[in-house]
Amino acid sequence: MNYDNTKQYNRGKDILYFNKLLSLISITFILVIIFILLFTCNVQAFDERIQSTIQENRNPLLDHFMDSVTHLGDGFITGGVALSIPDIQAQEHALKSQLVNFIATSFLKVSIGRQRPSSYNLQSDNFKTFQLNSSYHSMPSGHTSAAFALATSISESYPEYRRIVYTLACMVAFSRIYRNNHWTTDVIVGAGVGYLSAKFVSYHW
Numbered sequence: 001m002n003y004d005n006t007k008q009y010n011r012g013k014d015i016l017y018f019n020k021l022l023s024l025i026s027i028t029f030i031l032v033i034i035f036i037l038l039f040t041c042n043v044q045a046f047d048e049r050i051q052s053t054i055q056e057n058r059n060p061l062l063d064h065f066m067d068s069v070t071h072l073g074d075g076f077i078t079g080g081v082a083l084s085i086p087d088i089q090a091q092e093h094a095l096k097s098q099l100v101n102f103i104a105t106s107f108l109k110v111s112i113g114r115q116r117p118s119s120y121n122l123q124s125d126n127f128k129t130f131q132l133n134s135s136y137h138s139m140p141s142g143h144t145s146a147a148f149a150l151a152t153s154i155s156e157s158y159p160e161y162r163r164i165v166y167t168l169a170c171m172v173a174f175s176r177i178y179r180n181n182h183w184t185t186d187v188i189v190g191a192g193v194g195y196l197s198a199k200f201v202s203y204h205w
Contacts, residue, residue: 044126047183051117054178062178070175072168073143075102078150090157093201094150100195101149102142108193109137120182141182141190147172148194156202169194 034125039180071077082094113129116138120126128136151165182190 006073006127008154025141033156046175047117047185050184051177051180055180058178058182065161066175066178067136070143070179070181073141073172073176075142075146078146079126081150082153087153088155090153093157093198094153095151096201097153097198100200101145101194105140105142105145106191108189109142111137113137114183114186116181117183138182139186139189140193141173141176141187142189143160143176144169144187145194145197146183148191149197152195153201156198183191 004033012110039198060062079095079098081093082098085091085094085135113127114130114134115128115136116134119135129139148166150161155162169191173191176182176187176190177184
């Protein structure tokens with residue numbers, strides 16, 4: 001191996017190391033934020049204030065729009081978009097990201113067992129772990145995590161589409177709150193899970 005090739009190889013290793021370090025820092029930051037939200041703040045009161053404000057200001061036109069937008073986070077939609085990516089490596093990355101995200105989100109939903117806002121009342125327990133009842137599968141938001149996993153995967157392969165895909169993912173996240181399917185912190189955690197799922201595929205699969 002000549003000097004130029006060795007230099008290029010070492011530079012590639014440095015870039016890979018930096019990317020892994022950046023990913024680790026991002027993961028740590030997101031986990032710290034989630035921990036703070038869940039364990040040091042009055043999360044329920046925070047969520048209820050936002051939920052109440054949004055539900056009180058709904059209108060028919062926005063209802064129809066959000067009903068359409070929310071389906072962009074359906075599994076068969078995100079999976080279909082992943083399959084339609086023309087570049088084979090990018091397609092494989094997107095599909096793996098969806099798989100990792102599905103497993104992670106499903107596990108967290110049943111292990112956290114948070115009640116959805118649509119079925120929430122003060123007389124019932126807000127958390128019931130390992131329930132088959134989907135009313136207790138609120139955190140994290142699956143539509144949000146799927147949308148962010150896809151957005152992160154696409155933005156890595158096609159950086160020029162980063163703003164578009166993340167904007168759509170944020171719209172999906174808001175639609176889940178608007179339609180009273182999830183609390184605000186559910187979609188925040190969902191976005192984190194989706195992002196980390198795609199990063200996991202990038203650096204570990």
